[in-house]
Amino acid sequence: MNPRNNHRLILFPHPFQGHMNSMLQLGRILYARGFSITIVHTNFNAPDPSSHPNFAFQSITDGIDQSEASTLDTRGLLALLDVRCAVPFEECLREIVSSQGGDAAPIACLISDSMFSFTCSVAQRLKVHALVLRTAGAAFLYIATIFPVLKEKGYVPVLGSRSEEAVKEFPPLLVKDIPAVDPQKPEVMFRILDNLIAVIKDSSGVIINTFEELEHSDLASLREVLSVPFFPIGPSHRFCVTSPSSSSQAEDTDCISWLDKQPPKSVIYVSFGSLAAMSEAEMLEIALGLADSEQPFLWVVRPRSVRDPEWLEKSPSHFLKALEGRGKIVKWAPQKEVLAHPAVGAFWTHSGWNSTLESISEGVPMLCMPRFADQGVNARYVSDVWRIGVHLNGGLERENIARSIKRLLAEREGAEIRERALVLKEKASISVRQGGPSYQALDALISHILSFK
The missing domain is CATH 3.40.50.2000 (Glycogen Phosphorylase B;)
Incomplete structure (x- = not known):
């Protein structure tokens, strides 16, 4: 001081x-x-x-x-x-x-x-x-x-x-x-x-x-x-x-102990920020895509991120069954701590600037789904300039979601992206x-x- x-x-x-x-x-x-x-x-x-x-x-x-x-x-x-x-x-x-x-x-x-x-x-x-x-x-x-x-x-x-x-x-x-x-x-x-x-x-x-x-x-x-x-x-x-x-929403720190039980670089962390809202149909495709990816996931579903506040309780039973032991849903997460956790292998993000920088700072590859404002530009730089992530091209459909997650977490392309992300992480740290x-x-x-x- x-x-x-x-x-x-x-x-x-x-x-x-x-x-x-x-x-x-x-x-x-x-x-x-x-x-x-x-x-x-x-x-x-x-x-x-x-x-x-x-x-x-x-x-x-x-x-x-x-x-x-x-x-x-x-x-x-x-x-x-x-x-x-x-x-x-x-x-x-x-x-x-x-x-x-x-x-x-x-x-x-x-x-x-x-x-x-x-x-x-x-x-x-x-x-x-x-x-x-x-x-x-x-x-x-x-x-x-x-x-x-x-x-x-x-x-x-x-x-x-x-x-x-x-x-x-x-x-x-x-x-x-x-x-x-x-x-x-x-x-x-x-x-x-x-x-x-x-x-x-x-x-x-x-x-x-x-x-x-x-x-x-x-x-x-x-x-x-x-x-x-x-x-x-x-x-x-x-x-x-x-x-x-500084979050205006209560953070669920229990998700950290859940992450502690997951293999290194295996979890897809999913959070679309504090403003973006989804339709029930979009949330269903996200849910089923996560289930079909066969990867552990930590998903932030904040209040008012979907129009129906009881959406989760109405979710299809086969999704909830697939979720058992492999996924966790929270209302809000301590994001910087989550991204720094060794179990997190990728971040599915709305490409807001704070989230983008926080992911870069921890060397976590990104799956980008921009919604508005600066997010499209940020996502394009992530995928095409810095080459530390990929766009969710092909639409918000369960098959495309599952395929994109596997690209980052289970394929050679994802490993190459992670190598570049770690180089940029070191540059951020030196800075x-x-x-x-x-x-x-x-x-x-x-x-x-x-x-x-």
Whole structure:
């Protein structure tokens, strides 16, 4: 622990769980480097202060009621939060700024999630320096910078499109990898990405959860196009080895003792993140595909991940029988601990950025099933650029699922993928060690913050 440096940071996370986790990880990293940390947060998906006793917490009203949270799609909720949080956030930051003095450490800067479009302009009005945290990878952010070009060339898909057409200007992407627009409300996606680029350009720098050896060319492109400092400090969770869980859902730690009984590299871990939802028909195909794979599996079926809350109890009896002794279903799992377990041989993932980095950090091959947002780009990089996983090509059907799992866990191709994944794991580990690229980026970030006057 470094001595306190008498500087305070105001952190404003987005309330979606993956974003919240990343900001709290950053807070722990910077607290360990001597900063005092104040978390300003929405009431929606609020963090638990008792899990972070070294931080101060201040809430703002967001006006999101439970019915809106449950009925809006992800993009709609992003847009609504961006509108409703602007005034309450400015009032809160103004109050914090006006209360400086006395025993309170002076504010060094604000660090806000890049999905809020208003934070940098608010900070400028209050004469506070502002950085942004980007919780997705560099490749997707670069795609966001060229989105107008992709739109002009007809590459931007509509929801439901699964076009295999190649994006010639940006190999190896396919059209289906690019975020789709809702044909009824196409302006929502364009506005979100326009706001993202604008807030980054207005900031004093971007903290990004990736590392140089993983995305060097995309980081170089971003530095050139956006002309702001970038600080790639990932995988950020590797700086927080003993950090408490930031999950908003209770983790089932019993699954670790179940994993202890499984052979090495035999288990397929299945988790589709905190937002993706499936139909009952899709869940049935997943269930039967897992059963037919004849591999042990640990499957996260979180509440509201399927429309029928009693789906599991209604599952076919022959699946439940096949599950006996070979599979385990939990509502939520301690993912980093699961991925680090020697029994886990592959990760069937929605390809969210946090999950992708956590899998890379443990050298676990991935079976990718992207659903929305940046996930298509992440999955394409996993399969075609880094070559540490495969796409679930051929559709969400039980025969295809079983065949894909066997490719990773029981065939020579899977062994070759694992070898490449272990090489990338070592690069990720080196990156956060003293003297490594991410460690140096963290040092540069701290010097940058302390240079603000």
